Amino acid sequence: xxxxxxxxxxxxxxxxxxxxxxxxxxxxxxxxxxxxxxxxxxxxxxxxxxxxxxxxxxxxxxxxxxxxxxxxxxxxxxxxxxxxxxxxxxxxxxxxxxxxxxxxxxxxxxxxxxxxxxxxxxxxxxxxxxxxxxxxxxxxxxxxxxxxxxxxxxxxxxxxxxxxxxxxxxxxxxxxxxxxxxxxxxxxxxxxxxxxxxxxxxxxxxxxxxxxxxxxxxxxxxxxxxxxxxxxxxxxxxxxxxxxxxxxxxxxxxxxxxxxxxxxxxxxxxxxxxxxxxxxxxxxxxxxxxxxxxxxxxxxxxxxxxxxxxxxxxxxxxxxxxxxxxxxxxxxxxxxxxxxxxxxxxxxxxxxxxxxxxxxxxxxxxxxxxxxxxxxx
Numbered sequence: 001x002x003x004x005x006x007x008x009x010x011x012x013x014x015x016x017x018x019x020x021x022x023x024x025x026x027x028x029x030x031x032x033x034x035x036x037x038x039x040x041x042x043x044x045x046x047x048x049x050x051x052x053x054x055x056x057x058x059x060x061x062x063x064x065x066x067x068x069x070x071x072x073x074x075x076x077x078x079x080x081x082x083x084x085x086x087x088x089x090x091x092x093x094x095x096x097x098x099x100x101x102x103x104x105x106x107x108x109x110x111x112x113x114x115x116x117x118x119x120x121x122x123x124x125x126x127x128x129x130x131x132x133x134x135x136x137x138x139x140x141x142x143x144x145x146x147x148x149x150x151x152x153x154x155x156x157x158x159x160x161x162x163x164x165x166x167x168x169x170x171x172x173x174x175x176x177x178x179x180x181x182x183x184x185x186x187x188x189x190x191x192x193x194x195x196x197x198x199x200x201x202x203x204x205x206x207x208x209x210x211x212x213x214x215x216x217x218x219x220x221x222x223x224x225x226x227x228x229x230x231x232x233x234x235x236x237x238x239x240x241x242x243x244x245x246x247x248x249x250x251x252x253x254x255x256x257x258x259x260x261x262x263x264x265x266x267x268x269x270x271x272x273x274x275x276x277x278x279x280x281x282x283x284x285x286x287x288x289x290x291x292x293x294x295x296x297x298x299x300x301x302x303x304x305x306x307x308x309x310x311x312x313x314x315x316x317x318x319x320x321x322x323x324x325x326x327x328x329x330x331x332x333x334x335x336x337x338x339x340x341x342x343x344x345x346x347x348x349x350x351x352x353x354x355x356x357x358x359x360x361x362x363x364x365x366x367x368x369x370x371x372x373x374x375x376x377x
Contacts, residue, residue, distance in 0.1 A: 006036040007374055010093035010117075012084065014044030014066075014104030017293050019052035020274055022099045024181035024363040025122060026058055032367050040087050042066050042080045042104045051273040055186070062087045073136060076103045084111035095120050095370060098144060101137035101292075109147040118373075119144075122178060122366060124151035125158030126292075128313040133217050134292065138313065150373050152366050154296075154357060155316050175365040176358020179296050183278055184360045187301070191279040197267055198243070198276070203283045207240045207341050209233070210284040212291050213256075213308055214247035222328035223252065226308050227259040229333035230288070234265050237341055242266045243280065286340050286347075288326070288333070295323050296357045304350035306336050322353035 009029055013022045019041075029037035040062035043049055053060065064083035066076060080103065088096070088111055095118040098108040105121075112119045121144055128138050145151065151167060153159045154177040162172055193199050201208060213226050234240050246256055246268050260266045272280065281287065282301050287294060290308040298305045299322040306326040307318075317323035326333045340347050 006034055007095070007370070008036045008038060008091060008093040009095050009097060009370065010038045010040060010088070010091055011097045012040050012042070012104065012108035013099055013102075014042035014049065014080070015102050016045055016048035016052055016274065018099045018102055018104065019049050019056075019058075020182050020293070021123060021178045022097070023052060023056035023058060024178050024185070025097065025366055027056065028363040028367045032371075035367070035370075038062075038091050038093060040064070040084065042076075042083065042107075044076055044080070044102060044104045048271070048273075055273070055275055056182075061091075073103055077107055080104055080107040081111055084108060085114065088112065088115045088117060093117055094374065095149075097122055099123055101126065101134075101141035101144075103136065103140060106140040106144050109144040113147045118149045119147055120150045120152060120366075120370065120373075121145065121148040122152045123154055124148060125153040125155075125160075125162040125172070126313040127161045128311045130311060133309070133311060134215060134313070135217055137292075141313075150369065152362075152369065154362070157316050157319075173365065173369040175369070176360075176362035177296050178362045178366070179293055180300050180355075180358045180360045181363050182274075183297055183300055186275045186278045187282050188279060189282070191276075191282075193276055193279070195269060195276075197269070198280065201241055201243070201267075203285075205239070207237065207286070208284040209240060209242045209337070210280060210287045210289075211242055211244040212247075212287075212289045212294065214249060214252055215290040215309065218290055218308065218328060219249075219251050219255075222308075223255045224259065225328055225330040226288075226290075226333060227256055229330045229337065230266070231260060231263055232330075232334050233337050233341070234263060236338065240265065240341060243284065244268045245270065245272045245277065245280075247271065286337070288337065298322070299353065299355040299357060302351045304340055304347060306333070306340070308333065316356035317353075320353045320356045322350050322355070324350070 039060045041060045046067040066079040096112040097120045098105045099122040295314045305323045
């Protein structure tokens, strides 16, 4: 039941990572008295987005369904901007929430600006310092920050980034990361996978590595280096098994199958939905990834992470000691991975590092901050 005095909050997202991290916020908004929660998805990613919406029981009020095969960034931007303009005009929200660093994020903030609507940026203040890495995410989040009225920064480090860019301190709220809120809801020690091999692997007596690699900037030689290093790790260590949920990108698949396709104890599987993937992270020994979100999730599960990139916009986990930047050179990746497998002291040091990304109450803080923002306007 809504009334004319309710705050209308329009949450906009379009990809699976955004949906995972926005789902706890949307659920808190739905529960909140005096707030009308409206959800619009661009469906920049279709199938992967739908999986998360189903898991968290979110029914969007608006679905732009913009995804097309082989879509370019220009096409995503134009279709999303036009569709969001219409939604904003119809709903007349008091605030629009966008998340993180996708094209949907930036376009959502831009559409809000054009209609002179307040913007709340969830997961604000992440910076790598390199405008082309990750691409286009680094510029998406930076440009979104210029259009934002209230910045929901996960950490003190994110707040410092914003302050250094001239953002007023009173426009920043440190919340923790909403991904921890989501993770707590789905991880279960008794979870059973739908894929037989994932239930059959001996996670106790084997050193199981979870591998993910899909970044645009890693396509080509960097990805060849990553997969070659993994191949050598398996050859050297008889107790290692690798699980690789492979990305749908044909270029990633070609490189992966050329190098790892016939390798014993490397299990290449199709992409996993969020719930099984989160529970897989909870079972494995270590994680090798070029993903951003995994760098936040794994520390909450006590899993050491080697980042397959040359820099990260999430340095807090590196400072805390649960994440190391392995880079994209074969020798470096091999050396650091082999050390984690065979040096128990180093493994325990990383596994027991303090999680810097919060306590699972970020969504509550965001809803509270939204109320306070409008009380003070």
